[in-house]
Structure formats: structure tokens, C-alpha cells
Amino acid sequence: MDSAQTLTIRPAGTADLAPFFAYLDDHLRDNGADGTPLFQPVAPGQPRLPAGLRIAFIKGIDIAVGQPGWRRLWLAIAPGGDIAGHVDLRGRPEPAATHRAMLGMGVHRVWRRRGLGRRLLATAAGWARDDTDIGWIDLEVLSDNLPACELYVRAGFTTVARVADMLRIADASHDLSYMTFRLRQG
């Protein structure tokens, strides 16, 4: 297997979104399947991403950082051109929280556990620190998604709350953890 160092991580543009959505539809097949914990708050077997999420990417990628609805996406590209992983940042819904961003990410099943998740996190955090005034990165993660929770804790995220029984998915109760990473003081 190739090392994750052979992958290129680059910002995504509008032309990348169609292949990105195909990759995400495939990624979603892992949700709660074959030993992968639930990572999306939908029942296992849901075949496609919600249309609203696609629209949020299509619109948000052209919205200036700090304006309502902004989003930025980075893709890890394998030597053959396939998408191996992604990370995205988006503005929070609260108008008074433009100094914070929300993070989402995933790594294709064949590339996991080779350091790509760590690289993707570092890419998004580096951009936010160097190219924006964003001071905090927040995320929500299902508390039983141990691979993701471990990745975030090891990257320096702090769990600020764990809400018991926040989600009921396919008749099972799940806690939701809220995590945050401070990029700068003030």
C-alpha cells in the first residue's frame, strides 16, 4: 500500500464538486457498516447525501469567508486522480460567531490509518490560522465514533460537552460530543 505521503492535498473548486459528491455517496456506505462506527446521524444504508448538503457546498464555496453560508473544501488526491479524503470548514449559523468555523471530514476506506486524517486536519487548521481571522474550530462527533474522537483529541481538540441520548438512530440511542480547537488567543 502507498503511504499517505503520496497524496496531494489541495483546495477544491466548483469543478471538483461532482466527483466529490460521488465520493461522498460512496463514503456514506461505510456509515455503521462492516466495523465502521456510525459517523453520520442517519440510519445505516441511507444511499445518498441529503440534497441540502450538496446545495450548501455548491453555494458556500463561492461565498466570502465570514459571510453567511461560506464553506471551504480540501481534497486529498491519490496518484491516479481518485479522491482519498476530504476536510471542510464552514461558518456557524449564529451571526455573532463569525470568528468560529465548523469542521467536517472523512478518509476513503482504503486510505485509513495511514496519517491522512491527521494531514487533512492540519491543512484546514493551517489555512484558518494563516489566511483568516478565525479563532476557533468546532465540531460535533458521535461519541461512539472512536476513530474520529481519537484523531481529534490527538490533534489537540478538547471535548467541551457530551450530550447523552442526543440522537436516536435506527432505534439506538447515541451521545453527541462537542469538541473545539483554539487557533489563536483573542
Ligand SMILES: CC(C)(COP(=O)(O)OP(=O)(O)OC[C@H]1O[C@@H](n2cnc3c(N)ncnc32)[C@H](O)[C@@H]1OP(=O)(O)O)[C@@H](O)C(=O)NCCC(=O)NCCS
Ligand atoms: C476518522 C477518520 C477520518 C480517521 O482518518 P485516518 O486517516 O484513518 O486517521 P489517521 O491515520 O490520520 O490517524 C491519526 C490518529 O487518529 C487515531 N485513529 C485513527 N483511526 C483510529 C482507529 N480506527 N482506532 C483508534 N484510533 C484511531 C489514532 O490516534 C491515529 O494515530 P496512530 O495511527 O498514530 O495511532 C477515518 O476513520 C474516517 O474517515 N472515518 C469515517 C468518517 C468519519 O468518522 N468522519 C468524521 C466524522 S466527525
